Amino acid sequence: MKLLLTLVREGLGRLIILLDWISRPRKAQRPADTQAQVEQDIQGLSLYQLYACPFCVKTRRAMHRLNLPIETRSVAQNSPYRQELATQGGAIKAPCLRIEEGNKVRWMYESGDIISYLEQRFA
Numbered sequence: 001m002k003l004l005l006t007l008v009r010e011g012l013g014r015l016i017i018l019l020d021w022i023s024r025p026r027k028a029q030r031p032a033d034t035q036a037q038v039e040q041d042i043q044g045l046s047l048y049q050l051y052a053c054p055f056c057v058k059t060r061r062a063m064h065r066l067n068l069p070i071e072t073r074s075v076a077q078n079s080p081y082r083q084e085l086a087t088q089g090g091a092i093k094a095p096c097l098r099i100e101e102g103n104k105v106r107w108m109y110e111s112g113d114i115i116s117y118l119e120q121r122f123a
């Protein structure tokens, strides 16, 4: 039964990845100097995520649409980032955006909040 559930979950995850790939939104186009500034600004951001998690796919789609090549860090089992997310972020839940603000770090959970934050800052 556990194996069956794992297979269904993995299958659905792969299907979501395929559907995402087929229906990728268009990337925002910016003048080269604006894009260079945006890429500088996202240096302090990293997305802790799981490859086939639907909420992570939704967040990565928004990043693609906004043309934000933010570093992604897998929190799959055995990844060192999983423990980092638990101890520093406070929970193992993906996605989570790590935001460096001066010498402080903010951990933002919830895909909807992350997408709103990115849209407000970069759209």
Ligand SMILES: N[C@@H](CCC(=O)N[C@@H](CS)C(=O)NCC(=O)O)C(=O)O
Pocket (backbone or CB within 6 Å): 050, 053, 054, 055, 092, 093, 094, 095, 109, 110, 111, 112
């Ligand atoms: N409401 C949250 C849901 C996030 C969520 O449930 N993520 C799952 C993966 S799809 C998770 O991190 N589960 C904990 C785990 O896999 O250990 C969001 O929109 O970001």
